[in-house]
């Protein structure tokens with residue numbers, strides 16, 4: 001599930017590999033993930049990559065005055081492959097073919113067909129609706145959180161809301177809240193100044209820790225599965241990395257929220273699915 005750390009390392013790796021490379025041909029096979037039609041996809045052909053950047057979980061591939069904007073959502077992947085894919089590969093959504101038989105490939109591994117791509121004019125890219133209302137970056141230097149999270153909603157929901165703060169999702173939120181020793185159900189408007197500062201520090205250090213791990217362990221070609229340097233998320237039944245207490249979890253339809261009852265919920269074990277309505 002690509003969140004800010006995964007997209008940061010993808011940006012760094014593609015940013016080192018792509019500039020100067022020319023797109024020989026551009027294809028969008030299979031189920032349509034291309035959300036724009038003007039400029040057309042073939043306008044990319046013959047153009048060279050000039051840069052790669054990231055905003056939140058969104059990736060921007062720059063090709064002069066055109067930009068390919070990609071959101072991998074929960075189960076998309078982007079990879080620079082040394083060989084071209086078979087056109088029968090049903091996961092392929094965008095293929096940008098490069099000289100020497102190489103290929104930049106966006107693939108979808110989910111059942112919901114959620115990953116998407118847009119081809120935009122560079123001058124329109126930053127005004128795209130995907131960026132409208134997007135919160136400040138969660139890393140490396142987010143603003144103070146006391147004001148930003150001042151809403152009657154649980155922290156687990158607020159931190160994953162890209163309109164509030166951009167980059168955190170279901171995996172790293174559990175790690176951040178554990179390091180900050182805050183309950184996932186604590187309301188944003190109940191945070192003290194000290195708690196807000198601790199949460200900000202935990203967010204910066206945890207996202208930074210994960211990026212450092214990727215910097216060491218993720219190289220080209222980008223892997224289908226990233227290593228997961230988690231210590232809390234989906235580690236229920238194992239000891240808390242802070243205090244050794246057995247981690248607990250609340251299970252939702254399509255994900256799990258893990259926490260330490262001793263550090264985060266004053267000893268209470270919250271397993272009730274009905275709590276899920278509090279996280280909406």
Ligand SMILES: [Zn+2]
Pocket residue numbers: 240241242243244245260261262263
């Ligand atoms: Zn603990």
